[in-house]
């Protein structure tokens with residue numbers, strides 16, 4: 677009897693240790709059901725109102741979740757402002773003068789804390805929820821958001837520089853970067869579909885339109901008006917032909933050599949990812965289903981859980 681009991685304790689310890697090391701199954705969609713039943717509906721209504729005012733904000737908010745998860749896991753680190761102890765990721769190369777939406781995150785945090793009567797929803801979870809609500813508000817798929825992430829007490833500009841992929845990356849560099857984050861080639865193709873919404877600055881596509889040959893000449897010509905060879909670096913162009921709609925145009929544009937970024941067109945340039953791009957270009961259902969699966973996978977990258985980290989009161993600063 678005693679030995680059976682001992683065995684059972686061992687087995688539980690083993691299962692717990694396995695779950696803890698693999699890092700999944702710790703998040704759950706029901707995490708706030710008791711502590712704040714109105715959390716999700718409160719967040720959704722703010723996102724809907726903000727997207728109604730300016731639809732690009734939906735794109736900017738989706739991007740924040742991506743840039744959060746790719747730097748030491750989805751831990752809200754992207755939201756920390758510079759301070760004597762925080763080397764803010766906002767100042768990293770891919771983010772500076774580029775990521776936006778922080779005021780909307782502040783507004784959401786305030787609204788949700790008020791609805792809960794206390795600060796219980798982490799900033800990292802807010803980013804994951806807001807990514808889903810933004811995609812839905814722009815006509816994309818929905819999914820059940822996994823919750824229970826805690827917020828970091830640190831940030832790293834260096835890690836952001838090293839981990840967020842660059843628009844001049846080749847296909848093999850993109851694949852390696854995603855693999856380093858536990859994501860495969862299919863995740864790369866489907867998550868790049870995030871570029872079905874939003875805008876990029878001239879500085880990020882200038883080399884592609886002036887130097888690359890895998891671009892439709894008429895499309896390149898149109899972009900050269902927006903993005904002159906000298907100057908105009910901050911001018912914006914839509915990432916696909918329907919930047920306010922979450923749809924498959926991103927992929928049909930790639931098939932027609934109308935990719936805005938070099939890294940976008942790399943996904944359809946005579947290599948292993950061509951067939952998936954081709955499929956998504958006409959298969960809305962497959963894209964939506966796969967996007968939902970891959971973004972859940974992305975949201976599971978190295979979360980802080982349990983008593984790790986904290987739930988920040990103000991997403992821009994660590995608690996005292």
Ligand code: HEM
Pocket residue numbers: 732734735736738739742773774775776841842843844845850864867868869870871873874875876877878880915937939
């Ligand atoms: C695959 C590698 C990726 C690269 C190289 C990349 C690069 C970029 C660049 C250069 C911009 C324009 C920034 C600017 O000009 O200021 C951008 C915008 C954007 N990215 Fe990505 N990205 C990638 C993957 C993703 C993923 C996985 C998502 C989300 C699932 C995403 C969502 C967005 C969105 C929504 C925008 C528009 C933001 C806005 O309008 O404010 N990107 N990306």
